Each structure stands twice: as C-alpha cells, then as structure tokens.
Amino acid sequence: MRVGLWLMAALLAVRQITVVLRQPPGERLTDLGTWTGPGGVLHVPGSLYDAAQFTGTPFNGLVLKPFASSAEQALGWGWTFGTLLLVAVLGLIVARAVPQPVSRRTALLAAPVAICLLMLSLPVRNTLHLGQTSIIPVLLVLVGCFAARDERVSGVLIGIGAAFQPTVLLFAPLLWFTGRRKAAVSAGATFAASTALAWAAMPDDSWTYWIDEAAGAGLAVNPDGLANQSLHGALLRFGLSGPLEWALFLALAAAVVYVGLRRAVRYARDGQLLLAVAITGCVAVAVSPTAWQHQLLWVLLAVVGRVGKRASDRPVWPVAVVLAMTLPAKMMLPNMAVLHPIRDNVILVAALAAACFVPFLSRTAPTFDRPVPTDYAAPVAARWKWVPLVPFWRRVLTRPNLLLEMLLIRVGYSAYSQVRLAATAGRSTAEEHGRQIHSIEQALFIDIEHWVNHAVVGVPWLKDFFNFYYTSFHFVVPLTVLGVLYVRRPVDFRWARTALGFATVLALIGFWLYPLAPPRLMPGLGFIDTVHGAQDFSKPDYGTLTALTNQYAAMPSLHFGWSLWCGVVIVILAPKVWMKVLGALHPTITVMTIVGTANHWVLDAVGGAMVVGAGFGIGYLLAGPRARSVPVPPAAPDEPEKAAVREPDRSLT
Structure with missing residues (x-):
C-alpha cells in the first residue's frame, strides 16, 4: 500500500507538470508572467500596483524582482519543479507532525497520503497554474514550528512568511502563549525588518499597499469575487460596502482571532501542535482582507483534527475538508438559491468551522485513541466458496453518519x-x-x-x-x-x-x-x-x-x-x-x-x-x-454482557 501511494504521488506530480507545461506560454503561470514578463510590473517603471494585477506585499515584489530578467521558458520549468519540490517537503513535514501516538502503519502511510492530498488540493493546483508564492509562507511556518530547533531561527522563518502574507503574523501570539516567547519576538522583529526593508527600497509602493489600500484590501480587480474566501470578500458578496462593511468585518475578525487563537493555544498545550498551526492558519485565512484560492492551504491541514466519539463518525470531518479543498463547491451542494451563501463561501465556512466551532478531541479524552467501536456482523462465506471475501469490506450493523x-x-x-x-x-x-x-x-x-x-x-x-x-x-x-x-x-x-x-x-x-x-x-x-x-x-x-x-x-x-x-x-x-x-x-x-x-x-x-x-x-x-x-435476549446476571445485535442466519435474503 505504501509503494502504491508513493506511486500515486509521483503520477500526480507528473500530471501536474504535464498540465502546466503543455499549456501555451500565454496561458500558463499567468500571474508569474504578469510580474516577470516583458511588460511585467516587476521591471516596468512605476508602481507595482498601477495595473491592479499584483496583489502581494511590497516585500513579495522585492524578492521576486531578481526573477524579472530570467528567461521565460527556464523560469517556467524551474518554478513548476520548484513548487512541486516544496509540496513534497511540505507533505513530509506534515507527516512528521501528525499528533502522537500513531500506529506504525499510519506513520508509514502519512507522508505519501499528505503529498497526494496536497497535489489534489485546489490551492496547490491554482498555485501551479498561476505561478504563485503561496506555498512558501505555509512551508516557512511549518519548518519554523516543527523542524527548526533554535527558537530565534523559528521566529525568523515565521516572520519572513508573514512578510509574504501579513496575517501569518498571528502565529506570533500562538508562539508567545505556548511558551516560545523568543520565537514570537523574533517573528515580530523579522516581519518589521522585512517590511522596513521593502519600505526603504519601494516607499511609494509600500505607502500604496499599507495605507492607501489598507494592507492590500483594495488591490484586486474583483475583491468580491468567489476566489476571495475571506470574511471581507463574503461581506462584499452579501452586498455590504463602505464604513458599515468595514466595521462589521473588523468586529467579526476580532471575534474570530480571539476564539481561534484561544483554541489553538489549548490544542498546542494538549500536544496537538499541527492542529494548533492549522487552526491559526484558518484564522489567518478568515481575517485577511483578501484570501485568494492559492492562499487557502491552511484549511487542508485542519484534516488532522479528530472529531466524534464513535469510530463511524471519525471520517466525517476529514472527508468534508478534503472534498471542500479538492472539488468545486457546486459538486458539494445542489444548485438551490437557499444554499448559495454556503456554496459560494464553502472554504471560508470550513476555515471558520475549524477555527471556532468544530469540537476537536483532546488527547486526554478517553475516546481520542479508542473511539466507540463499530458493530460488525460475523463474517459469512459467500455461496461460491472459490470467491474470497474482501477482508476490509465488513458488514456494518450500526447506522451510518x-x-x-x-x-x-x-x-x-x-x-x-x-x-x-x-x-x-x-x-x-x-x-x-x-x-x-x-x-x-x-x-x-x-x-x-x-x-x-x-x-x-x-x-x-x-x-x-x-x-x-x-x-x-x-x-x-x-x-x-x-x-x-x-x-x-x-x-x-x-x-x-x-x-x-x-x-x-x-x-x-x-x-x-x-x-x-x-x-x-x-x-x-x-x-x-x-x-x-x-x-x-x-x-x-x-x-x-x-x-x-x-x-x-x-x-x-x-x-x-x-x-x-x-x-x-x-x-x-x-x-x-x-x-x-x-x-x-x-x-x-x-x-x-x-x-x-x-x-x-x-x-x-x-x-x-x-x-x-x-x-x-x-x-x-x-x-x-x-x-x-x-x-439479543437480556444476558443473565452471571453472564458477561453480550452485543446488542446478532445475525440469526446466513441466507442471502
């Protein structure tokens, strides 16, 4: 099974490479071409934001400027393979960060499963198609939280990630309240230094981004488009605008930050640091003025949370998250007007649910490792003796979720x-x-x-x-x-x-x-x-x-x-x-x-x-x-308690 999963991950990577590189030059890596092409905003005189095509931070533009002179074809190949490499590294780190204890089988299968899910997710596919940098902040945070041994190095990595996506700075309070205060201070200082460097190099663009456009909130051509899965985007889609919308957005964002970070700290102290990171990332998605589809990878990480006391309920949350992150929203919900507010904001709903509402189990809960088992009927041989039954396809006697x-x-x-x-x-x-x-x-x-x-x-x-x-x-x-x-x-x-x-x-x-x-x-x-x-x-x-x-x-x-x-x-x-x-x-x-x-x-x-x-x-x-x-008739007082159901015969009907 492990070999098969690694093979599937490799096939998905080859497919992604083929899909991207077989497209005509003008249709692949469109954002990257807009930035670094002959008329790209990164080497054309004037502001980065004049054409309303660049929505990253000034630090993002400063980092990308050296690529402006690269050959388009070489840059396309390098960017695609580099992104896939980052995805593979991200999957390996996530697999290592799965909350312990886990079975040996789970440990062996976690890495290829994580990489396959990342390859299939909409953010990664969108990133590969557009040529975006959104995987970098996620990877920097995970490396800082799980791989860096020195707290200051951890904070530097997270601070650089925040320089790419400002709401990633919310990880600093998570570090502070979980005892990693040096890392929190280092993250804040690195973010401030990176932003100051970009301000010194590009003062006009920095003023435009941070002051005129309120931390990038107004840079997009369609901030109310379905691609903006943030609270700000949802409120704009609901028809709100102006001071009322901003006041409501700030109030909701403050509530989400308060509730989400409290939950993240609690789960981090409980030994579920990956879940805490995922919750904080979901908070960052919700409260960011713009959270484009390629920036929503945090929601997929919330799949590690365990929900439900019964074994039959455990798949509900991970299945819902995986489907929301890999399929178009219209496949999950029917085309009914009453469901359009949920369908149009399904990833935002998943992020808010993970951040504020889903009752993830604590490791101290008795059902964390031992959920209430599912009742199965006794295995019965088929009428054709030469046909072996599938071992894992057992006949369940309990009501499904x-x-x-x-x-x-x-x-x-x-x-x-x-x-x-x-x-x-x-x-x-x-x-x-x-x-x-x-x-x-x-x-x-x-x-x-x-x-x-x-x-x-x-x-x-x-x-x-x-x-x-x-x-x-x-x-x-x-x-x-x-x-x-x-x-x-x-x-x-x-x-x-x-x-x-x-x-x-x-x-x-x-x-x-x-x-x-x-x-x-x-x-x-x-x-x-x-x-x-x-x-x-x-x-x-x-x-x-x-x-x-x-x-x-x-x-x-x-x-x-x-x-x-x-x-x-x-x-x-x-x-x-x-x-x-x-x-x-x-x-x-x-x-x-x-x-x-x-x-x-x-x-x-x-x-x-x-x-x-x-x-x-x-x-x-x-x-x-x-x-x-x-x-089953009630058991006698001196007999052990029997199961609630039994199978009386072995006939087909």
Missing part, C-alpha cells in the same frame, strides 16, 4: 452527472448504435417501441401521466427508499446503498463505451418525443437538447435500473403485502413510461436490469449475504 452519507451521495451524484455529460462520441456514432439496437430488437421480435409510443400519444391523459412519471419519480422514489431505510433499517440501508452505487458506476461505463441515441432522437423512424417536444433534426446539435445532460446516455437505462433497484429493495424488505405490490409496480410502470415516451429502447431496460443485478452481485461477492440483526 447522516452528514457523511448525504455528502458522499451528493458528491457521487455530481461526479456521475459530470461523467455522463462527458461520455459522448458524437451524433453519428450514437445513431449508428441506435440502428444496431433497433436491428437486434427486430431480429428478436421485441421492437414494440414505435407501436407503444404512438398508442400513448393517442391517449392524452395517458401521455400526460407517463410524462409526469418520467420527470418526477426517477429521483423521488430512490431518495425516499434510502431515507426510509436509513431511519428504519440502517443495516439494510448500507446493503441497498452499496448495490445502487455499484450499479450506477457500471452504468457510467456503459454510457462511456456505448453512446446510444434513444428512439426519440433517431431521424426517420417516426418516434414522437412526448416529454421534450419535437426535435429539429436539421440542426447538428439537436441531440444535446440542453447543456445540462448527455442525451446519448441511454444504454443501460438508469431510469429503469433505479426503479428496479427500488422494487427489489421494497419487495425484499417491506413488511406488508400491499407495500411489496407497490414496489413491484414501480419498475413495471417505469418500463412502460420509458418506452411510451420514446426515451429508451426495450434493450436499454434489459441493460438497466443487468447493471442492477451486477450491483447486488458485487456487494454479495465482496461481503457475503445481506447482514440481518435482531435483538
């Missing part, structure tokens, strides 16, 4: 939508596959789509019913089934959810390998699209319909597949006969709907049934039969 499930379902569906949208090979290929499917159905005498479609169109109320069923029940019924199972049958929820996930992944493979035009998008066959209306086949892009979905993702049919999954789950688990009947009716009505509305071929439904069957089968092969639990 709701927040984690909702987050993973949302991200999984977003990924499904993105892959579905990308899985297209063009109109000609999809129509050719449509003709193939139609020919096979004719050979099998099951080409009933045209007759059913026109029969439905001839009955207006039936057409309206099928249209409503097609557009409404596809998501409502599966989500309802999952919700009921989560509340009433948590063990069966895991079993059913796993099968649905595997079926959906298999369907995506089908969409990618076999793009297929549905009947309604086959010219010349006379089908009537009852849901979307008539198609103009003379337009080359008629099949796209909208930019939101891939109209050629028809084989297999997940409309039928998901409905069949619902029917199977309800028929197996429902306690009443009438419920089982309703469950069986849902896939029956769905198959009539997708054929009657000309949205799928009959063989698409067969494909949907196959991936659902494979989904249940894969879950069975990995973990064995579905786990079932019943209450």
